[in-house]
Amino acid sequence: MQGCDALATARLRQWGGARNRADRESWHVSKHQANGLIQAADNAERLGLRFNRHWTVHYERAGIAEEGGAKFIGHLLRLAKAQARRDGGDMAAAWARENGEGKGGHVHIMMHLPAATYLRNRTRRWIVAAGGKYQAKVSKVVSFAGRLDRADMSSDPFVNGLYRANADAVLAYLLKYVEADVGVALGLSRFGESGRIVGKRCGWTQNIGRACSSHAERASKI
Secondary structure: OOOOHHHHOOOOOOOOOOOOOOOOEEOOEOHHHHHHHHHHHHHHHHOOOOOOEEEEEOOOOOOOOHHHHHHHHHHHHHHHHHHHHHOOOOOEEEEEEEOOOOOOOEEEEEEEOOOOOOOOOHHHHHHHHOOOOOOOOOEEEEEOOOOOOOOOHHHOHHHHHHHHHHHHHHHHHHOOOEOHHHHHHHOOOOOOOOOOEEOOOEEEOHHHOHHHHHHHHHHHOO
């Protein structure tokens, strides 16, 4: 995010990375993936789609096998997007899957949702609709610094600062599975954690992805 110097200066846009496959195993967030998450978060803020929710879903507890984790997450995001459209806005998200001893497979999702969208009881229905079984501790949603989607946020320095502090902290949390050299390069205080993930480990919605950033950069030169 623009408000976090360590992350904002660590673009490293030439990072490479292996392509995702449905059966690919990984133990860390790659350099390429970390750069993509940072760029997606920057794009979200620049485009007025600031993340205002942090949704954690323990898909293993919901009965979803590790091999089906990415497909399950994709279904959840499509349901959230459809609701956002019904509420007259758009949804944007960046996410990372994690797996560790005593935790099981789960995903952290940073989301932008319209002010009119509420999630009480909806996340339960979405988890079931995506093929999971809802039970205690499967889903948790935390708002970023209160009502961060309010119209005057961009002109309120205090709210902006509070937003960036919250958003940067959550983004850094999603990046804690990078390897040590990447964590040092990004200036993270927590990194090097490891956990087996099968298939796509992290991602972002198309409206805040690299292609979106490339189009904006080309347009600025015209």
